[in-house]
Amino acid sequence: MTHESVPQANSPQELLASxxxxxxxxxxxxxxxxxxxxxxxxxxxxxxxxxxxAPYWDVFDACQTGPxxxxxxxxxxxxLAYWTVALTIAYAVIAGFYVRQxxxxxxxxxxxxYITVGVALAVLMTAVSSWLTFHPLIPVxxxxxxxxxxxxxxxxxxxxxxxxxxxxxxxxxxxxxxxERHWALxxxxxxxxxxxxxxxxxxxQSSSRWFFLPHLLVPAVVLLLGSAVFALFRRASEVEA
Amino acid sequence: MTTAHPANGLDDVVHxxxxxxxxxxxxxxxxxxxxxxxETLQLxxxxxxxxxxVLEKAELIRIEKGYEGKRPRTWVxxxxxxxxxxxxxxxxxxxxxxxxxQADTVPADR
Numbered sequence: 001m002t003h004e005s006v007p008q009a010n011s012p013q014e015l016l017a018s019x020x021x022x023x024x025x026x027x028x029x030x031x032x033x034x035x036x037x038x039x040x041x042x043x044x045x046x047x048x049x050x051x052x053x054a055p056y057w058d059v060f061d062a063c064q065t066g067p068x069x070x071x072x073x074x075x076x077x078x079x080l081a082y083w084t085v086a087l088t089i090a091y092a093v094i095a096g097f098y099v100r101q102x103x104x105x106x107x108x109x110x111x112x113x114y115i116t117v118g119v120a121l122a123v124l125m126t127a128v129s130s131w132l133t134f135h136p137l138i139p140v141x142x143x144x145x146x147x148x149x150x151x152x153x154x155x156x157x158x159x160x161x162x163x164x165x166x167x168x169x170x171x172x173x174x175x176x177x178x179x180e181r182h183w184a185l186x187x188x189x190x191x192x193x194x195x196x197x198x199x200x201x202x203x204x205q206s207s208s209r210w211f212f213l214p215h216l217l218v219p220a221v222v223l224l225l226g227s228a229v230f231a232l233f234r235r236a237s238e239v240e241a
Numbered sequence: 242m243t244t245a246h247p248a249n250g251l252d253d254v255v256h257x258x259x260x261x262x263x264x265x266x267x268x269x270x271x272x273x274x275x276x277x278x279x280e281t282l283q284l285x286x287x288x289x290x291x292x293x294x295v296l297e298k299a300e301l302i303r304i305e306k307g308y309e310g311k312r313p314r315t316w317v318x319x320x321x322x323x324x325x326x327x328x329x330x331x332x333x334x335x336x337x338x339x340x341x342x343q344a345d346t347v348p349a350d351r
Contacts (some may be wrong), residue, residue: 012337015258019265019331025281042287103309106274 023235030109031180032101032156034231036094040169041223044216045087046080047165051212054078082130087122091115110179118172121162129163165217167196184233188226195222252297255330259284259292264327267302267319275315293317301326 044153056076063072095115102109163166172194177186199215255261262282267273279289296302301323305316319327 010258012334012341015256015261016331016334016338018258018262022262022265022281023269026266027274030270052334069290106314108273109273159309 012231026107027181030102030107031182031216031234032098033176033180033182033185033216034227034234035097036114036173036176037223037227037230039090039093041220041227042164044169044220044223046086047082048213050082050207051076051079051216059082075129076185077133080126084122085125087165088119091122092152094118113142113179114172114176117175119170121172124167125163125168128159132160132163161197164196164200166215167193167200169219169223170196173227177211187228192219192222192226196217214223251333252326252330254295254301257292257327259288260296260332261327263289263296264293264301264319264323264330265316267317268324268327272316272318276319278317294324 017213039050054076057071057078061213063070065071096110098111170189172221173189173192176182177189199218207215253294256266259282263278266281268277268278274288275286275293278284279286284292293302293304297304299322300320303318303320305318306317307314
């Protein structure tokens with residue numbers, strides 16, 4: 001039986017519309033947006049115990065000790081080591097997911113630029129963070145017990161942003177939005193980056209050992225919500241197809 | 242001086258709607274499996290196979306057969322010639338649409 005139910009498309013308009021529709025179907029089938037967001041949310045949540053309980057590794061010999069205090073101007077290098085390793089593993093897991101999905105669906109995957117940029121940004125984050133340890137752009141007050149107002153220029157915030165793990169996650173998501181031609185993901189990534197920028201602009205003056213919590217919990221919840229919404233959206237579009 | 246009508250530039254091998262569909266899917270997917278093409282284009286295996294043979298003979302696609310576990314798989318990839326042919330076809334289609342639209346705006350002689 002010869003069964004051809006592709007719409008009869010013979011005029012140039014119909015042929016072009018058919019090409020556009022097939023391209024859109026392939027793009028939708030190639031997407032797996034929910035999974036990277038879930039993995040990155042998990043990595044962000046797992047950072048919480050590292051930030052709270054990992055002892056400070058003064059590997060750069062950067063801490064200054066006074067009569068009654070000890071000031072360590074840079075974040076704990078254990079946190080940096082965690083993010084570098086965790087992000088690299090996360091991108092490897094994401095790549096594996098897309099390759100498996102590609103084989104199951106019988107389609108190639110355009111994921112390579114996302115994985116490459118993601119890993120490159122993780123390495124850049126490590127390099128920038130290490131550099132900032134010795135060249136801090138946000139001055140550390142001489143006496144931490146009497147914090148003064150700190151004025152920081154936009155360039156310093158950009159460089160500090162590249163040292164922020166959640167910011168590099170958001171920047172890499174922009175690449176995923178491009179490779180998946182996914183406007184909703186693009187808007188979502190911009191919102192995530194805006195949240196990171198707003199939170200990064202807040203100077204926290206707290207003696208609590210949990211002071212970092214909002215900086216990890218808020219992006220993790222945003223990533224989890226994003227993953228759930230994109231998973232539901234995907235299921236709905238599959239049912240529709 | 243007359244300019245060539247864009248319809249003259251259409252390649253019959255590529256212009257056929259199913260084959261154009263195969264090339265559009267393969268272009269976006271980079272590599273596509275026979276089963277995905279059959280389901281998406283809603284063709285029988287025999288019919289799809291005939292179209293693939295035409296495209297392969299014209300060196301517009303490359304067909305690779307292999308196994309994944311015990312399942313036989315046929316993967317289709319667009320060649321560089323195929324990429325260029327698809328771009329040319331789409332450009333000609335757009336030109337044709339443009340010409341038709343322009344002709345529609347010119348008032349007819351009464």
